[in-house]
Amino acid sequence: MSDNQSPLYGVMAAFDSPDSLIFASKSVVKAGYCKFDTYTPFPVHGIEKAMNLKPSPLPWLVLCGGLFGASAGFGLQTWVSIKGYALVISGKPLFSYQAFVPVTFELMILFSAFAAVFGMFAINKLPQFYHPVFTQKCFESVTTDGFFLMIECADPQFDLAAVHQLLEKQGGFNIVDVRDEG
Amino acid sequence: MKSVEVKAEQLSGRFSKFTQIHVAVAAIFGLVSLVLVNSQANHGLPMYLSVFMFFLTITLGGLFWVTIFHLTRSGWSVVVRRLFEHLMNRVGLMALLFIPIVLGLHGLYEWTHEAHVMHDHLLQVKAPYLNQPFFIVRSIVYFIVWFVLARGFFNDSTQQDINGDPLLTARSQKRSTYGILLYAITISFAGIDWIMTLTPHWYSTMFGVYIFAGAALSSLCMVSLLALFLRRNGFLSTVISVEHYHDLGKLIYGFVIFWAYIGFSQYFLIWYANIPEETMFYLSRNTAAWKAVSLMLVFGHFLVPFVLFMSRHMKRNRVIHACIAAWILLMHAIDMVWLVLPTFYPNGYMPTVLDIAIIIALAAAYGAAVWKGLDTVALFAHQDPRVDESMRFENV
Numbered sequence: 318m319s320d321n322q323s324p325l326y327g328v329m330a331a332f333d334s335p336d337s338l339i340f341a342s343k344s345v346v347k348a349g350y351c352k353f354d355t356y357t358p359f360p361v362h363g364i365e366k367a368m369n370l371k372p373s374p375l376p377w378l379v380l381c382g383g384l385f386g387a388s389a390g391f392g393l394q395t396w397v398s399i400k401g402y403a404l405v406i407s408g409k410p411l412f413s414y415q416a417f418v419p420v421t422f423e424l425m426i427l428f429s430a431f432a433a434v435f436g437m438f439a440i441n442k443l444p445q446f447y448h449p450v451f452t453q454k455c456f457e458s459v460t461t462d463g464f465f466l467m468i469e470c471a472d473p474q475f476d477l478a479a480v481h482q483l484l485e486k487q488g489g490f491n492i493v494d495v496r497d498e499g
Numbered sequence: 500m501k502s503v504e505v506k507a508e509q510l511s512g513r514f515s516k517f518t519q520i521h522v523a524v525a526a527i528f529g530l531v532s533l534v535l536v537n538s539q540a541n542h543g544l545p546m547y548l549s550v551f552m553f554f555l556t557i558t559l560g561g562l563f564w565v566t567i568f569h570l571t572r573s574g575w576s577v578v579v580r581r582l583f584e585h586l587m588n589r590v591g592l593m594a595l596l597f598i599p600i601v602l603g604l605h606g607l608y609e610w611t612h613e614a615h616v617m618h619d620h621l622l623q624v625k626a627p628y629l630n631q632p633f634f635i636v637r638s639i640v641y642f643i644v645w646f647v648l649a650r651g652f653f654n655d656s657t658q659q660d661i662n663g664d665p666l667l668t669a670r671s672q673k674r675s676t677y678g679i680l681l682y683a684i685t686i687s688f689a690g691i692d693w694i695m696t697l698t699p700h701w702y703s704t705m706f707g708v709y710i711f712a713g714a715a716l717s718s719l720c721m722v723s724l725l726a727l728f729l730r731r732n733g734f735l736s737t738v739i740s741v742e743h744y745h746d747l748g749k750l751i752y753g754f755v756i757f758w759a760y761i762g763f764s765q766y767f768l769i770w771y772a773n774i775p776e777e778t779m780f781y782l783s784r785n786t787a788a789w790k791a792v793s794l795m796l797v798f799g800h801f802l803v804p805f806v807l808f809m810s811r812h813m814k815r816n817r818v819i820h821a822c823i824a825a826w827i828l829l830m831h832a833i834d835m836v837w838l839v840l841p842t843f844y845p846n847g848y849m850p851t852v853l854d855i856a857i858i859i860a861l862a863a864a865y866g867a868a869v870w871k872g873l874d875t876v877a878l879f880a881h882q883d884p885r886v887d888e889s890m891r892f893e894n895v
Contacts (some may be wrong), residue, residue, distance in 0.1 A: 407773065418763060484867060495673050 323496040326449035327353075327469035328480045329456070330489025335361040338464040341365040342488040345468065348483055352472035355463040356450065375436050382426045382432025390424030391417055449497040466496060505890070507660070507881040510874045516876065521867035528860035529693035535853040543853040544603045549839045550861045551600065553717075553832050555593050557685055557865075558709065560718025561586025562645060563711070565652050566682060569668075569675035577748055577889035581879045582722045584656055585872045587649045592868045596641040596861065600693070601635060606687060608634075610699045621700055621776075629696060634846065637692055641685045650680045654881055655879035661682040663882035673785065686711050688717050697842045701780045705765035712761045717753040717831040725748045725869075727751055727821045729878065738879055741815050745894050748814025751824065756806065788847025792837050 330340040338355055345353055346369045355364060394417040398404075403411055433480050438444070450467065459465055466489065468480050477494070484492050536542055561583040588803075594611045604611050610629045616622040650672050654668040687707025695706045703709075723744065730736050754850065769777045784793050804823055813819050840848050850858075880886060 362893075407771075415767060418767065 325444040325470050325477075326495045327467045327471075327489035328484060329450060329453065329493055330464055330484040331455065331458075331491040332365050332464040332466065332487075332489055335464060337488055338466060339363055339367040341484070341489060343404065344487050345466065345483065347469070348467050349474055350472050352475075353401075353468040356456070356459045356463075357463060358460055358464075360422060362463075373430075375433065375439065375440060378432045378436035379429050382436075383422055383429035386428025387421050389428070389496045390421040394420055407473035439476050447499050449499065452498055453493055455491050455493070476490070503534055505886050508557045508722070508735065508738065508878040509718040509876075510878065512874060513732070513734075513875065514870050518867055521870060523599040525860050525863035528856045528863065531856040531862055532853060535856060538749075541850065542601075543857055544820065545839050545843045546604045546707075546850065546854040547599060547603075547774055547857050547861075548607060548693070549739065549832075550858050551593070551596055552710075552839070553690075553835045554589070554865045555860060556714035556831070556835070557717045557721050558586055558589045558593050559645065559682075560714035560716070561588075562649055563653075563686075563715055563720075564591070564799060566675045566719060567650070567679045568670045570679055572885075573670060574885045574888040575743065575892040577883045577885050578735075578879045579722060579743055579747065580728060580883075581656065581877070582725050583718065584653050585725075585869055586718055586721060587645075588653050588872055589865065589868050590649045591644065592644045592865065594646065597638065597642070597835075597863070601638070604631060604634075608696055608699070610696060617782045623765070625699065629699060634692060637688065639876075641689045643809055644681050645686050647844045648674065648681065652678075656883075657876045659857075659880065659882050660877050665884045670883055671776045683711075684728065686714065689809055694838050698780055699838060700776050703765050703778070704768070704781070705761060705768075708759075709761050709765060712754065713831055713834055714756040716751065717759055717828060719747055719751045719754060720827045722867060724821060724828070730817075740890075740892075742893050743889075744817065745814050746892075748820055751827065752804070752814070753809045755801060755804045755827065761836070762796075762801075770842075776859055783841045783845045787845065789837070789845075792833065796834055796837060797852070800827070851867070 330341075332341055335357065338357065338361065342353075342355055342364060346367070351369075353368075355361075355368060357364070360403065365451075391414075395412065398417075399411050399414070405411070406413075409416070450465070456463070456465065466484070468484070471479075481492060531848050564576075564583045564586055567573075568580055600607065609615055610622050610625070611631055616626060624798070628634075649667060652671055655671045655674075657662070659667040690707045690710030694710065695701070695703065726735060726739050726744075726747075730739065743846060769781060784791065804827055807813060807819075813823070834853070883889075
């Protein structure tokens with residue numbers, strides 16, 4: 318399937334354990350690469366530190382979602398009770414903020430959850446039906462026992478020979494050039 | 500992973516002078532209180548009950564956390580569990596400090612006045628439950644339950660320091676199963692008996708949980724402060740890491756929200772139904788001088804820590820962590836005052852010299868007991884089968 322005319326996407330290597338993957342990630346960071354990714358069958362603790370990843374912006378998205386939900390819930394109830402349908406209920410003032418708390422609270426939770434779930438999808442660029450790594454037969458083991466690391470050629474200091482050498486030195490095997498056939 | 504030999508840490512008399520000062524202060528101010536009680540018409544009992552409840556909730560919070568740690572077989576908490584154990588072990592002292600309340604029943608609880616009850620239909624109906632002998636029997640039962648549970652956990656834990664027997668952990672876990680049930684029932688009824696019956700016409704089915712929420716929260720803050728204080732003095736610095744403070748912080752944060760949730764739920768139902776014998780509790784607290792205290796609790800006990808302590812960085816920063824824990828303890832003290840005092844002084848209250856003497860005496864007595872306890876045994880459960888796991892614990 319591999320077609321040499323397709324543009325190069327990156328160089329991928331397999332590793333035999335989470336520990337060697339973490340070790341390799343550290344060396345790749347040390348060598349100055351920033352555009353690379355790792356692929357594992359399960360979450361590997363400590364990999365985000367080894368890859369020198371920035372903290373996720375997701376908490377801020379959730380905070381915004383929560384603030385939006387709370388203010389929307391409180392605002393809607395205020396408008397409905399005071400202007401939209403100004404009904405006196407059990408002799409209480411129209412602006413009975415105590416009664417608004419449960420709905421405000423629930424909408425805050427709802428919108429925080431929306432922000433968390435959909436924000437997570439967006440940050441992870443999901444759903445993704447095609448990725449250049451899918452062209453590699455050996456990559457199928459990523460769902461069982463394969464640990465992969467790929468340095469992408471979008472990296473400013475990408476050099477094919479140097480990358481091959483680095484991955485080999487770190488104990489990577491099945492080193493392949495991944496081409497984007499999409 | 501290799502298993503390292505865990506080294507025990509001991510205060511070995513480092514704070515003995517500190518403890519002696521506590522004892523002296525407690526003795527002096529205890530005497531001052533006694534003299535003032537005899538010479539003043541204002542007998543300071545309501546304040547005594549507030550301060551007693553403040554320390555009782557911290558003690559019972561300790562018992563709760565030790566029970567829940569065993570119940571859930573939690574690994575991370577092993578290195579901080581001993582501090583909770585010291586708090587729960589103060590049940591004996593609290594039983595002793597309960598004696599003045601028994602002696603002052605007439606000054607506190609209106610249902611103890613027979614002449615008063617005769618003209619009050621509701622109190623007559625409640626008399627089979629609200630009478631002095633039964634009240635005292637119940638109080639004794641609560642203290643026995645707490646004492647037996649606390650002693651059991653403490654003895655198992657300290658015995659394990661010596662012989663390292665993992666079966667002691669299994670025994671504590673077994674005790675925690677029925678322990679948590681007994682605990683839930685006793686703390687709810689104690690809260691109802693000692694605080695809610697100050698206003699015997701009023702009732703709230705939420706009240707026991709409200710006391711529990713304060714207990715769980717205040718003991719967490721107390722343990723955080725204790726650990727940070729010990730760390731400052733060079734103890735436990737390699738044992739309790741930033742990861743443990745982070746976890747304590749998460750629990751504190753969760754229980755700040757839990758307290759607000761319970762407090763609001765109690766208020767909300769009463770506000771909605773608007774029935775006089777239910778609203779009277781909030782009426783005296785939402786009017787006159789007490790309104791400021793109620794607002795202070797809403798903001799200080801909930802909103803301020805809710806916003807400030809949300810971030811992971813705040814929980815992991817030791818100085819900020821200590822400041823917020825101390826702030827919440829202060830708010831918890833105000834909460835206990837807010838529960839008791841408005842019933843006696845609906846138009847507001849200025850603490851007297853007697854009140855201040857009582858506060859200092861009880862705080863010093865409690866402090867002395869905690870420091871004495873800390874000194875007698877190792878600072879953390881270094882022979883626990885999961886101590887290794889706890890020390891290596893990391894938040895993801």
